[in-house]
Amino acid sequence: MMAKVGIRDVSKAAGVSVTTVSHALSDAHQSRVNPETRRHVQEVAARLGYAPNRLASGLRNQRSYLLGLVSDQIASTPFAGEMILGAQDAAYERGWLVMLVDSGGNPDLEERQVSTLLQHQVDGIVYAKMYHQQLTVPGGARGIPLVLLDAEDLDAKVSSVAPDEVLAARTAVKELLDAGHRRIGFINQNNEIPATSGRLEGYRSALAEAGIEYDADLVTYEVPDVSGGRDGALKLLRLPEPPTGLFCFRDPQALGAYEAAQSLGLGIPEDVSVTSVDDFEIISEGLWPGLTTVALPHYEMGRWAVSRLLDEIEDPEKARTPERLLFECPIVRRGSVAPPRASMPRDSDRKDPSRMNSATAAPTEGAA
Structure with a gap:
């Protein structure tokens, strides 16, 4: 059995004192050793396979x-x-x-x-x-x-960390605005949590920056799953003047929005563009076309x-x-956003859903 490497072995190999080794490998006292010596000691310790005795250190x-x-x-x-x-x-x-x-x-x-x-x-x-x-x-x-x-x-x-919900929504909506959409629906979720109000604020802020007046009729509150996204998208896409872009609270709702669009004979993104928040890859990459979504970090x-x-x-x-x-939450671009058409297709112009391939999803087991 190979003998355990001790601090004196590191000291000898590095050509420095035991105290210097102790300080160089200590979280609390590293600053007492100049950076070059500290790196040298750490490299020697790693090469020799030395591990500090945390039990003894913990007792001290x-x-x-x-x-x-x-x-x-x-x-x-x-x-x-x-x-x-x-x-x-x-x-x-x-x-x-x-x-x-x-x-x-x-x-x-x-x-x-x-x-x-x-x-x-x-x-x-x-x-x-x-x-x-x-x-x-x-x-x-x-x-x-x-x-x-x-x-x-x-x-x-106490200290805390969370996603910037307002900025996440602004990023997702701006993606639609940058593509030319001016009538954008928001499928929010129906529970009162910081993300609900934060993402609504981000949605409204992005529209205001683009000079677009907020329209409460374009916002719907649904359960945060596939069925909620489907119901919300159907409500919005059946409006007399439907949106050309949809922003969904989370990816499972976006999956439901894809299904709703397909049921109405609408293609994604040629008829309706979709963005979301999550980057739940089994959904965002499994959908075709892939879902453009803001990733939670x-x-x-x-x-x-x-x-x-x-x-x-x-x-x-x-x-x-x-x-x-x-x-901050980064956007992950895939294929669900494109410039809007001049107008939404009339019922007589809509495609036969049985022959559409542009809004189909991969198997959704576990996606909700």
Whole structure:
């Protein structure tokens, strides 16, 4: 068996003192070593396969080097992998581990899970939600470093990160405006959460910037799934003066909008252009043509939440001035947007839906 590499082995190979090695490999004391020496020591340590003794370090610093990630239904949502991966990557790069628990939305179970994490002496908790919402920090999580992920603290006492809902909607609507659309419908969702009002604000803001007056008849509130998108699109596309572009609250609704357009004999994007928010790839890439949508930055949010939490653990003064970050959401362009026609097809001019291929979807198992 190969002998375990110790700090003195790194010291000897790097030609520096044990103290210098200790500082160069320490999260808290790296600044005491000049950058060139620090890189040299880290390269030698990596080459030798040296790993710091976190148990001994933890005993000295009274730290476990463990973080808890508490979620309601994150682990069962399509975006869980990216959010958790971002959190784990940020922790691993700084020598920490993340313990994940998921309550499935059960508050009693969540309370027990938080208690269990504290019994395992986690040094901090990332409290994550499956969608952007406002909340009051649970009592069990108070008194320990804490950062909210995809949520906001009503008391504004802890740091938090969430998508910029207003900017996400503005980006999606601007894509339609830039293509020449001036009559744009919005299929919003029917639950009162920050994203509902935020995306409506972004929709109205984008129209106002383009000099277009807001028309409440072009906004419909539906359940945030495929059936809601289908119902909303049918309402809007059956108006006496229907929109030429549709902005959907989320990708499953966009899938429903594709189905509604097809049922009316309308092609996408030649008759109706569609944008959305999510970039749920099983839908956005599975649809034909592909869906142009604004991606929610789940990986980046997970990564930021852990990085901020570790900053506050290592420098408690940072926690005295909580930071609220709203992440920009990038657009992913595919094939669902084109310039509008001069006018919508009349019923007699519409295509035979049985022969249309431009608004069909890949199998939708699990898409909603």
